[in-house]
Amino acid sequence: MKKIISYKMVPIYIFAIFLGAMTGYLISVKQNEMEREAKSAKYEKPFSIQQEALAKRADFYKKLIFKTKYLENGEVVREEQKLTPSLYGKSKEELEKIYSGWKVIKFDDEEIVLYREKEGLPPDYYIISVVDGYVALLKSDGNGHKEIVEKTDIPLESLTPFDRERVMKNIITKDKDEAYQILANLSS
Incomplete structure (x- = not known):
């Protein structure tokens, strides 16, 4: 009767399984990274000459901060991003119209802070x-x-x-x- 598994081939089988598992893992990590980038991608309209001129000033260092207070447990979740070119030169009132449901609570040369309150709990509680x-x-x-x-x-x-x-x-x-x-x- 012929042997089905040769003991000389066991290391090769183990290596092949390991290689397959690592390939699957790396593909999964890359796919998760692409999904995360897609969620954070912002689609913007081309900006005007005035907005481009404003972008050349120090405004592009300005931070846009979103604070959400969840009423069920009182936790405040903070998300921060750079000010996008489409928002350069906008007034406090214009920002409140763009981000309906949010209130601008800070508007200065360093940062713009938008605030809202939501029912329930933050995600993943x-x-x-x-x-x-x-x-x-x-x-x-x-x-x-x-x-x-x-x-x-x-x-x-x-x-x-x-x-x-x-x-x-x-x-x-x-x-x-x-x-x-x-x-x-x-x-x-």
């Missing part, structure tokens, strides 16, 4: 709550919505009065591992 009488793990999307990550088999009635009250009021955490640790503690 985890919430331990009750769904259909059972403890569940939810995840916020940053727009006031929550999606179910996992519905456990822990009935609300099986919890201690203290834990039941905490879950009914929602236990909020930013860390997924911490959320699973809390779930583990609730189930014991």
